[in-house]
């Protein structure tokens with residue numbers, strides 16, 4: 358948790374409200390979801406909506422909180438302790454909502470955003486396809502126009518909410534345009550419009566979110582359901598770039614909560630469990646794992662806040678993309694390491710379901726893979742870094758010239 362001294366009274370009240378909501382989530386729901394007995398917990402979203410906790414960053418006019426990333430990240434850390442599935446369902450409102458707030462028509466905001474923020478409408482995002490998720494622009498789902506409607510054909514996979522969500526933000530390329538970046542278009546597809554769920558996956562963790570494969574065969578989507586209406590045609594790339602901010606920052610924010618939850622359980626255990634006549638936390642091999650974990654989580658949180666502040670101030674710039682990618686990469690790696698260390702601290706009992714570490718471990722294994730793998734994050738980080746480095750004139754001291762042999766130009770051979 359961020360030190361309270363750094364929080365305003367309003368921040369503290371928000372954190373308190375989120376904690377009350379999180380404390381009220383029944384333990385049975387977590388078990389039922391982990392056992393795949395519940396596949397989409399509608400009541401959970403409804404409760405979050407009733408408490409005004411959905412869409413914290415969105416305008417109050419649509420039922421949002423009118424706040425910023427700082428507040429959403431505070432909330433995400435608290436929700437994250439529930440694990441990936443519930444954190445994801447909470448985050449999807451922020452992710453899909455981002456697209457609607459920034460690109461949707463007024464009618465779309467009324468029809469989708471308003472009920473989403475009340476928790477009455479479940480939203481899902483359908484980007485990934487069986488032929489590849491990292492290669493987003495290689496998507497093969499096509500949209501063919503006939504009169505005042507589009508007919509969508511293709512497949513999407515690993516879509517959380519395939520079972521249960523009411524509306525899908527689904528990407529397809531417009532037929533007749535070869536350049537995928539110009540052809541990419543975002544559609545708001547309602548379940549009623551005939552999309553078919555073919556397969557629900559048997560997942561290692563992150564269960565209970567209705568993750569499945571969607572098959573579209575000439576699914577009719579009226580033109581008013583193109584995100585942004587006629588003006589939204591071919592703007593999918595822009596929507597994607599904007600949506601990737603919440604996609605990755607929500608992942609990063611929730612990760613800190615997951616790591617924190619596991620660490621708290623393990624650290625408390627280390628204060629009670631004895632070996633060789635000592636509390637195990639007296640062994641440096643244990644307490645240093647705790648030290649390393651606390652530091653990782655504090656660093657992750659700090660980076661998340663920096664990325665969030667930048668996103669609030671500048672929107673989807675290259676620099677925001679770099680920081681958001683760093684935050685996602687660092688926080689998810691950190692959480693995975695912390696949960697592993699927590700299991701190690703607990704010894705054998707940590708591997709059983711007597712403690713929640715094994716569920717959190719199964720959950721956190723996913724976070725370095727989804728919302729863009731951490732390898733893709735590295736790709737983006739270095740790309741944006743080199744772009745900044747090589748394009749801007751240097752404003753800082755030229756340290757290269759400080760070398761004692763800097764004048765030996767003939768030694769500076771580059772080719």
Ligand SMILES: Cc1cc2nc3c(=O)[nH]c(=O)nc-3n(C[C@H](O)[C@H](O)[C@H](O)COP(=O)(O)OP(=O)(O)OC[C@H]3O[C@@H](n4cnc5c(N)ncnc54)[C@H](O)[C@@H]3O)c2cc1C
Pocket residue numbers: 482483484485486488489490491492514515516517518560563568723726727728729730731732733736
């Ligand atoms: C449980 C779960 C829930 C999910 N939820 C959703 C959802 O709700 N909506 C949705 O649209 N998607 C969702 N996803 C999809 C997820 O985002 C993708 O799985 C992820 O982006 C990776 O895509 P892929 O699985 O196709 O792997 P691939 O793209 O096939 O990648 C395989 C490997 O190759 C590496 N790789 C690929 N390209 C490069 C490159 N250029 N440089 C370096 N390495 C590279 C990757 O890092 C990875 O290690 C979910 C996935 C899972 C498992």
